[in-house]
Amino acid sequence: MSSQTPSATALHSVALYSAAAEALAAMLPANSSVEAVPFTGARGELLKLTAGETVGASFVGQPSAEVALQVNAELLGAGEQRRSARFSTADLLRPALEASTAVLGAGVLSTQNAPSAQALLEDPETVCFELRVSGENAGFFAMRLRDNAQVQPAAETGAPAPLEDIASRLGRINNVDMSLTVEIGRTRMSVRDVLGLEPGAVVELDRSAGAPADILLNGRLIAQGEVVVMDQDYGVRITQILDVDGGPA
Structure with missing residues (x-):
């Protein structure tokens, strides 16, 4: 029997990642059905498979997560109509990212200060999916979950945090917009x-x-x-x- 203890992130069910990928695929602005398939190959190849802009985002909730999405430009419509649109690729893909993180529960999704796709793919804790349309590569979706338990020791022990400690923490964010x-x-x-x-x-x-x-x-x-x-x-x-x-x- 192994004495190794899996990391907190590794304890998350594979079904949770799959549900996130399926929700994302269903919301992609494509004329054809998009399938999310678990990717087990070399992570570095994912960035080479797709010709399109990569959009990353951070989700703060319980649990929190980082996600990255790259979709083939042709899938989004790279013609004149797409070019004349009044919104960016990030605008087009945000509903799909919101759908993927909605399976994690309540939280806030932000595309500001998101990790690079390269850094996300290099992390062994990240789970990757290849997006396919009619069997052909159409992009990828990557997700890395963070368990927030390690930053909540009071919740783990069941003991309430001292009032002065709570006030001190809140005081640090008083001026945050x-x-x-x-x-x-x-x-x-x-x-x-x-x-x-x-x-x-x-x-x-x-x-x-x-x-x-x-x-x-x-x-x-x-x-x-x-x-x-x-x-x-x-x-x-x-x-x-x-x-x-x-x-x-």
């Missing part, structure tokens, strides 16, 4: 419909008039409120604070 967003509704549109938008077009949202607006902190729902006008500027009046699970506090 975070993005607060007010959202009045959402909708889903195909790339074709987005490219067809013109001045005067009306986009119908999924929320009725008078419904409360969502207030998100770094993409996470924290409160609801009503939109108001203050000195010819829009504002929002908080009507309800939500707990971390998205319910009333």
